[in-house]
Amino acid sequence: MTSTSVLWFRRDLRLADHPALVAAAGAGAVVPLFVLDPALLGPAGAARTAFLYRCLRALDGSMGGRLVVRAGDPVEVVPQVALEADAATVFVSADFGPYGRRRDTEVGRALKSAGRRLTGIGSPYAVDPGQIRKADGTPFRVFTPFARAWRAHGWAPPAPAPAAVPWVGGLASEPVPDEPAVTATLPPAGAAAALARLEAFLAGPVDDYAQRRDRPDDDATTRLSPYLKFGCVHPRQVLARLGRTEAHEKLRSELAWREFYADVLWHQPESAREALQPAMAAMEVDTGPAADERFRAWTEGRTGFPFVDAGMRQLLGEAWVHNRVRMVVASFLVKDLHIDWARGARWFLRNLVDGDTASNSHGWQWVAGTGTDPAPYFRIFNPVTQGKEHDPEGDYVRRWVPELAGVAGGAVHEPWKLPGGPPAGYPGRIVDHAAERAEALRRYGALKSEG
Numbered sequence: 001m002t003s004t005s006v007l008w009f010r011r012d013l014r015l016a017d018h019p020a021l022v023a024a025a026g027a028g029a030v031v032p033l034f035v036l037d038p039a040l041l042g043p044a045g046a047a048r049t050a051f052l053y054r055c056l057r058a059l060d061g062s063m064g065g066r067l068v069v070r071a072g073d074p075v076e077v078v079p080q081v082a083l084e085a086d087a088a089t090v091f092v093s094a095d096f097g098p099y100g101r102r103r104d105t106e107v108g109r110a111l112k113s114a115g116r117r118l119t120g121i122g123s124p125y126a127v128d129p130g131q132i133r134k135a136d137g138t139p140f141r142v143f144t145p146f147a148r149a150w151r152a153h154g155w156a157p158p159a160p161a162p163a164a165v166p167w168v169g170g171l172a173s174e175p176v177p178d179e180p181a182v183t184a185t186l187p188p189a190g191a192a193a194a195l196a197r198l199e200a201f202l203a204g205p206v207d208d209y210a211q212r213r214d215r216p217d218d219d220a221t222t223r224l225s226p227y228l229k230f231g232c233v234h235p236r237q238v239l240a241r242l243g244r245t246e247a248h249e250k251l252r253s254e255l256a257w258r259e260f261y262a263d264v265l266w267h268q269p270e271s272a273r274e275a276l277q278p279a280m281a282a283m284e285v286d287t288g289p290a291a292d293e294r295f296r297a298w299t300e301g302r303t304g305f306p307f308v309d310a311g312m313r314q315l316l317g318e319a320w321v322h323n324r325v326r327m328v329v330a331s332f333l334v335k336d337l338h339i340d341w342a343r344g345a346r347w348f349l350r351n352l353v354d355g356d357t358a359s360n361s362h363g364w365q366w367v368a369g370t371g372t373d374p375a376p377y378f379r380i381f382n383p384v385t386q387g388k389e390h391d392p393e394g395d396y397v398r399r400w401v402p403e404l405a406g407v408a409g410g411a412v413h414e415p416w417k418l419p420g421g422p423p424a425g426y427p428g429r430i431v432d433h434a435a436e437r438a439e440a441l442r443r444y445g446a447l448k449s450e451g
């Protein structure tokens with residue numbers, strides 16, 4: 001006997017390699033649902049919201065306009081749609097983030113009280129968070145052994161798409177809302193765009209990935225992160241295409257970082273906002289008007305350090321920042337400006353098109369030395385040498401900092417050394433790196449001696 005199910009889309013905005021869709025279609029007719037949840041839309045800035053809406057339109061198009069869109073609290077909306085569809089089961093790809101877990105528990109409870117059920121199949125990860133453990137059953141705290149165990153564990157191949165999904169139309173739906181005004185240039189949205197990007201990358205750029213991935217002046221990385229964030233592509237679809245070359249190994253390892261951070265967050269949900277290492281929470285940070293002014297200069301790309309300013313302006317211009325530059329600008333905020341990492345993480349999360357709590361909070365904590373890295377103490381990025389090393393000709397800086405467009409070559413990283421000083425309009429340095437580095441080490445030292 002077949003029955004109607006609801007497939008509630010969340011971070012899985014695609015039809016290919018979708019185990020929950022396979023299960024729903026196998027059971028009978030399927031009502032596709034997306035809930036515009038104010039709790040999730042609130043912290044997302046205009047860029048991520050606009051990208052989400054574009055992905056929803058693409059998803060709707062791929063199912064002949066049948067996507068049911070409703071706004072509200074999922075605890076009320078999902079049972080209501082299940083009632084209207086007379087669906088016994090609501091299928092989802094399981095969510096492992098702190099908010100998603102709480103929400104799904106409550107939605108599951110509400111459905112159960114109406115004689116229905118929430119069934120989670122699959123997740124946004126190749127291996128579900130919580131699955132990979134040490135021999136003694138405890139979670140990994142360090143990346144390399146996690147990645148080794150993750151590979152040994154392995155993952156299923158991509159799920160074949162169901163031949164024809166019996167979508168049910170006819171339920172009331174709101175239109176996908178109009179986009180908020182967005183100034184950033186966003187990548188094309190949706191699953192087809194994600195696969196096109198993957199194919200283009202695998203057709204050539206991947207060969208240089210191991211050597212060039214740290215070069216923000218190149219377009220040398222996949223730029224799949226916004227698609228992975230919303231599940232326009234599943235990591236399995238990427239992993240299934242990787243062999244044993246050095247470049248493919250490196251890309252697999254980067255995907256393992258994403259899985260590692262989701263695993264860490266699953267075990268310690270409070271680490272979304274709080275230091276993973278409790279002792280580090282006592283770190284002395286700067287607050288008050290002077291710190292606020294420095295924070296503002298950082299957000300606007302006006303620190304006087306060209307590599308940092310280019311990164312922060314790329315964040316505003318593309319809602320995406322190259323990984324190397326994310327590390328450098330984060331280190332600058334925490335160790336040169338002595339501002340709490342969580343404040344920087346919130347700015348990132350609001351502005352990134354790929355903003356993801358697990359990767360963002362733990363990316364920040366890795367840099368701040370409060371997280372998973374066992375030896376963070378001495379890692380204070382020098383914003384000038386990082387620029388010279390990873391953007392040797394200065395192309396990246398000139399692309400994002402027009403005031404420096406007339407400065408040739410790597411000299412762009414030290415505009416204060418130019419014969420006439422920095423070009424008009426470009427700010428002087430807001431801090432002295434050597435002095436602030438010493439200050440950061442002093443603060444860490446004080447913390448250690450207290451501990």
Ligand SMILES: Cc1cc2nc3c(=O)[nH]c(=O)nc-3n(C[C@H](O)[C@H](O)[C@H](O)COP(=O)(O)OP(=O)(O)OC[C@H]3O[C@@H](n4cnc5c(N)ncnc54)[C@H](O)[C@@H]3O)c2cc1C
Nearest residue numbers: 221222223224225254255257258323355356359360363364
């Ligand atoms: C301070 C900071 C904040 C970050 N915030 C986010 C975030 O909100 N969302 C996000 O997706 N990534 C975040 N990252 C990780 C990383 O910078 C981005 O995933 C990467 O730059 C995306 O570009 P790409 O797709 O071209 O990466 P590629 O180099 O092509 O890597 C392929 C995929 O592997 C994963 N990946 C790569 N590096 C990392 C990493 N260090 N940690 C976790 N996953 C990784 C991503 O899913 C990425 O799309 C953050 C890193 C730092 C240092």
